[in-house]
Amino acid sequence: MGADIPTSSAAGSPTDDALLSAARQGDSAALETLLVRYQPHLYRFGLTMCGNVEDAGDVAQESLISMARSVHDFRGDSSVSTWLYTMARRFCIKKRRRSKFAPTREESLDAPATDVAQHLADPGPTPEQTATNRELATALAQAIATLDPSQREVLVLRDVEGVSAPEVAKILGVSVAAVKSRLHRARLTVRGELAPALGRPSIASPRGVLCPDVLTLFSQHLEGEIEPGVCAAMEAHLVQCHHCREACETLKRTLAICRQLPTPNVPASLVASVKTAIHAFLNQR
Numbered sequence: 001m002g003a004d005i006p007t008s009s010a011a012g013s014p015t016d017d018a019l020l021s022a023a024r025q026g027d028s029a030a031l032e033t034l035l036v037r038y039q040p041h042l043y044r045f046g047l048t049m050c051g052n053v054e055d056a057g058d059v060a061q062e063s064l065i066s067m068a069r070s071v072h073d074f075r076g077d078s079s080v081s082t083w084l085y086t087m088a089r090r091f092c093i094k095k096r097r098r099s100k101f102a103p104t105r106e107e108s109l110d111a112p113a114t115d116v117a118q119h120l121a122d123p124g125p126t127p128e129q130t131a132t133n134r135e136l137a138t139a140l141a142q143a144i145a146t147l148d149p150s151q152r153e154v155l156v157l158r159d160v161e162g163v164s165a166p167e168v169a170k171i172l173g174v175s176v177a178a179v180k181s182r183l184h185r186a187r188l189t190v191r192g193e194l195a196p197a198l199g200r201p202s203i204a205s206p207r208g209v210l211c212p213d214v215l216t217l218f219s220q221h222l223e224g225e226i227e228p229g230v231c232a233a234m235e236a237h238l239v240q241c242h243h244c245r246e247a248c249e250t251l252k253r254t255l256a257i258c259r260q261l262p263t264p265n266v267p268a269s270l271v272a273s274v275k276t277a278i279h280a281f282l283n284q285r
């Protein structure tokens with residue numbers, strides 16, 4: 001599965017590469033189209049990585065302005081999305097360093113997650129569905145916030161943004177194996193945190209002596225890492241083991257919630273400030 005960003009001209013819109021080469025030749029409309037295309041993705045990345053709306057806005061804005069400034073230096077040896085997420089990640093790290101020394105927030109721990117979830121939750125067809133979506137998005141934002149930063153960035157890029165594992169490895173500058181090992185651990189943690197919101201106890205019921213580590217196996221299976229024989233053995237176990245089946249079910253639902261987080265509406269004030277900054281930069285040249 002690749003990033004869910006429309007990088008091809010399937011819908012009749014120009015590809016990233018076409019826009020990029022036009023932008024490098026000084027076509028400011030092409031540059032703006034590219035920035036508008038990535039804005040919601042970077043905003044969502046900032047929301048899930050930083051866990052608060054203000055920092056997410058800064059991350060999206062700083063990444064897009066950096067992109068505009070460095071469009072001529074970009075060598076094209078990676079995709080536009082890899083390049084942008086690499087920049088956005090750096091801004092997230094800077095934010096984190098700064099916030100370590102910042103005074104402790106006064107609001108309750110739940111407040112930022114609820115705030116973030118308001119931007120991330122899909123409005124449902126009914127008020128009940130909207131409330132459920134919001135509740136799950138809040139629980140997910142809280143679960144992601146509990147992850148160690150090195151696991152959080154892998155899960156957000158792979159499972160929320162839909163970036164491929166080799167591309168995540170490029171963004172982080174680590175091996176694909178390291179990405180996958182962090183990813184499996186992160187998925188298990190988030191599943192455990194999300195279980196109560198999915199109507200399941202957070203403490204997994206004790207596995208039987210013969211139970212394999214189905215959660216890791218299932219996660220590896222999704223990444224295409226499991227031999228068909230192992231897969232068949234796992235499926236045979238699931239048929240007869242209720243505990244493992246429940247555990248797998250909550251992992252599936254957790255990942256579905258990650259993947260179905262909509263790209264948020266970027267606040268109008270953020271769109272306007274990015275536009276102003278980029279026009280100011282283009283006029284300087």
Ligand SMILES: [Zn+2]
Pocket residue numbers: 207208210211212237241242243244245
């Ligand atoms: Zn079992």
